[in-house]
Amino acid sequence: MIITVTLNPAIDKTIEIDGLTQGGLNKVVCSNTDPGGKGINVSKVIKSLGGESMATGLLGSSYIENALNKVGISHDFVRISGETRTNLKVFDRRTGETTEINESGPEVSMQDIDCLYEKIITHATAGSLIILSGSAPKSLPRDVYKTLIQKLKEKALKIFLDAEGDLFRQALEGKPHIIKPNRHELELYFERKLDTRTSLREASQHFIERGIEKVFISLGAEGAFYSDSKRSYYLNPLQVKAHSSVGAGDAFVGAVAYALENQYGLEKLLKMAVATSAGAVMTVGTKPMDSIWVLKNMEHVVVTAL
Ligand code: ATP
Ligand code: MG
Ligand code: MG
Numbered sequence: 001m002i003i004t005v006t007l008n009p010a011i012d013k014t015i016e017i018d019g020l021t022q023g024g025l026n027k028v029v030c031s032n033t034d035p036g037g038k039g040i041n042v043s044k045v046i047k048s049l050g051g052e053s054m055a056t057g058l059l060g061s062s063y064i065e066n067a068l069n070k071v072g073i074s075h076d077f078v079r080i081s082g083e084t085r086t087n088l089k090v091f092d093r094r095t096g097e098t099t100e101i102n103e104s105g106p107e108v109s110m111q112d113i114d115c116l117y118e119k120i121i122t123h124a125t126a127g128s129l130i131i132l133s134g135s136a137p138k139s140l141p142r143d144v145y146k147t148l149i150q151k152l153k154e155k156a157l158k159i160f161l162d163a164e165g166d167l168f169r170q171a172l173e174g175k176p177h178i179i180k181p182n183r184h185e186l187e188l189y190f191e192r193k194l195d196t197r198t199s200l201r202e203a204s205q206h207f208i209e210r211g212i213e214k215v216f217i218s219l220g221a222e223g224a225f226y227s228d229s230k231r232s233y234y235l236n237p238l239q240v241k242a243h244s245s246v247g248a249g250d251a252f253v254g255a256v257a258y259a260l261e262n263q264y265g266l267e268k269l270l271k272m273a274v275a276t277s278a279g280a281v282m283t284v285g286t287k288p289m290d291s292i293w294v295l296k297n298m299e300h301v302v303v304t305a306l
Contacts, residue, residue, distance in 0.1 A: 001054070001123070001124060001125050001261075002051070002052070002054070002128070002131065002261055003056060003120060003129070003130050004039035004040065004042045004053055004054070004057075004131045004133060005056055005057050005120070005131060005148075006037040006039030006055065006056075006057035006058075006134060007057055007058055007116075007134070007135070007136040007137065008058070008105040008134060008135045008136055008137050009035070009037035009039075009040055009057055009058070009077075009084055010037045010084065010087040010102070010105075011035065011064070011084055011085070012034045012037075012087050012089065013031065013033050013034075013086055013087070013088050014031065014034070014091060014284060015028045015089070015091070016028070016031070016091045016092075016284070017092055018093050018094055019092060019095075020090070020092050020095075020099075032284075032287075034067070035063070035064040035067035035068055037064075037134060038134025038162060038250055039131060039132070039133040039134060040073075041133075041250035041251075042131055042133055042162075042250050042254040042257065043073050043075075044073065045250060045251045045258075045276065045280070047072065048289060048291050049254070049258045049272075049291050049294070050258075051261060051262070053073070053257070054073075054074045054075060054076065054123055055068060055075040055077070056075065056076050056077055056120060057077055057078070057116065058077065058078050058108055059080065060080055060082045060083050060106055063084060064077075076119055077119075078115045080112055081106070082106030083106060084106075085102070085103035087100065087101070087103065088100070088101040088102075089244070089246055091243075098245070098246055100246065104137065104138050105135070105136075105138065106137060107137070107139045108140060110147075113140065113144060113147070113148065117151055117152070120157075121152075124152075124157050126156050126157075127156065127157070128157050128158065129160055129257055129260060129261065130160065131162070132145050132148065132160070132161050132176070133163070133250070134163065142167055143170040143171075144167070145161065145163055145170065146172075146173050147174070149171060149175070150174045153174070153175070158177050160176065160178040160253065160257060161176035161178070161179050161180075162249065162253050164184075164188065165188060168189065169189060172210060172212070175210065175212060177212065177214065178213065178215075179215055180253055181217060182218045183217065183218070190203060197225070197306060200225045201227065201306060203217070204227030205227070208228065208229050213229070214227075214228050215228070216252070216256060218248070218249055221245075224237075224270075224273065224277075226266075231305060232305070232306040233270060233303050234304045235273075235302070235304075236302045238275060238278035238300060240278045240282050241282060242282070243281060243282055243283060244283070244284050248277045251276045251279065251280035251289060252274075252276065255272045255273040255276035255294075256269060256272075258272070259273070270301070271298040272294070272298050274301040275295075276294050279294045
């Protein structure tokens with residue numbers, strides 16, 4: 001059983017323009033609206049790979065629930081007052097770049113988090129994988145993930161954390177089982193450049209010594225890195241025509257979760273994560289990747305032991 005948790009869901013609106021005129025009028029060539037927010041994106045990736053998950057979190061309007069119903073993703077959110085935020089992604093066809101403009105989210109309180117905790121434990125079974133992903137509304141304390149992790153771990157649940165900044169730093173004190181920072185998030189945490197494999201290995205070691213079992217580091221177009229207490233691997237990226245890196249990390253997390261749920265061996269899991277995230281960068285916005293392409297191309301990922 002996989003449960004994804006999104007504290008700060010969003011309506012993802014992707015618009016395409018043909019060259020951005022700053023300070024002038026821009027015509028939208030096409031636009032697309034999707035249910036979004038990191039955990040929800042992870043649920044979509046798991047679905048595309050043929051797996052099942054349940055999406056939960058804090059939700060204002062019913063737009064996202066309706067959209068999840070349409071794509072067959074089960075969900076049970078804590079309803080809060082206030083509007084769900086909109087995250088705008090502007091894809092410029094001329095430069096191939098995506099600009100993101102995100103709202104910060106509604107007012108919520110730790111009481112909402114207590115309700116969320118109750119929801120999670122009613123749906124989870126022993127050993128369920130709980131994915132805590134993305135930002136939290138500003139009105140919540142920065143140790144919100146730490147609090148949730150500590151309580152969920154008492155119920156013998158497996159925790160997969162994907163967060164950044166203070167949320168990430170404080171969540172680590174709760175000792176999640178799995179983390180997936182990207183390079184930027186790690187550099188923020190360590191306050192230094194991590195541009196060699198040795199530095200990545202040292203960074204992973206730091207987390208493993210603090211009780212984290214599996215450390216995945218995503219390196220964007222440079223691939224990924226994996227470490228646990230016994231081994232470290234570098235994973236080369238797949239060479240693809242990158243359309244938008246938005247959601248690549250969520251695709252990576254979703255694939256890892258799917259592979260763990262299906263008890264894949266480590267090598268197959270790593271290949272699937274790299275291929276799934278490469279598949280995601282080939283699509284615009286948070287559109288799901290082509291799972292057939294993923295299955296065909298995962299064999300091209302080279303897993304190098306360090
Ligand atoms: P997100 O914006 O979803 O949070 P992230 O910054 O957490 O993403 P990245 O490190 O950018 O995650 O990317 C995750 C994975 O996606 C990488 O480990 C890599 O496998 C794949 N990836 C990202 N960009 C590219 C690219 N240009 N070409 C091939 N693969 C890529
Ligand atoms: Mg990135
Ligand atoms: Mg990320």
